Amino acid sequence: MDSGYTEAMAWDTARTQQLLLDAAVEEFAEHGPAGARVARIAKRAGVNQERIYQYFGNKEKLFDAVLASELGKLALAVPLTATPALDLGDYAGRVFEYHRAHPHFVRLLAWEGLQCQDSVVAEGERAAHYDAKIATIAEAQRAGDVTDEIEAGRIMHAVVALTAAWIVFPQLTRMLVPGSPERSPAEEREAVAAVIRRLAGA
16 A cells, blocks of 8 residues: 555544544533533534544543543643642642633543543553652652641642632632632632642741
8 A cells, every 4th residue: 555645544544533532522521421422522523423433432432532632731731840849839820720721621520520430531540640749749848848747649639629629610719709700810820829839838
């Protein structure tokens, strides 16, 4: 077979898979794994729905692929290394900004927690990823840059919970923090950062 034809076929396959993933992100974020419909995903993507079964197997595996892809994007966009660990407030602020720009991500996580607790996507790999973040915070604790009065895992959990809550629970934000809808994104970011700085302060 002509190599150019083979490359074109591979490109078309990758492009079609990406179209399906992009369409599935919105569908799953809106309706969850149970409520999502393969036909709607295919229609959004402009692709024959048989391609979903060909490339991903079934709807559940497509959800797994979508969430794994979105987790990878966040990990690349907002890494936690030794330097960011010195200011966990700024790190939390950057995570918050990412969620504001990509609100579908935390909605996907919320749906996973509601409907997929017995089959969490890539749980082992994700646990290892979080272990690395926790180890980074623990190192900052040993250096005296982050309080050691709270477990490193608890601090990381607080970052995740606080940055996601603004997206997942907008009604609670409205009730608990009056006037928050009128605040600028920069003001909201700094509020989140300030809470985490106070929590993590050495």
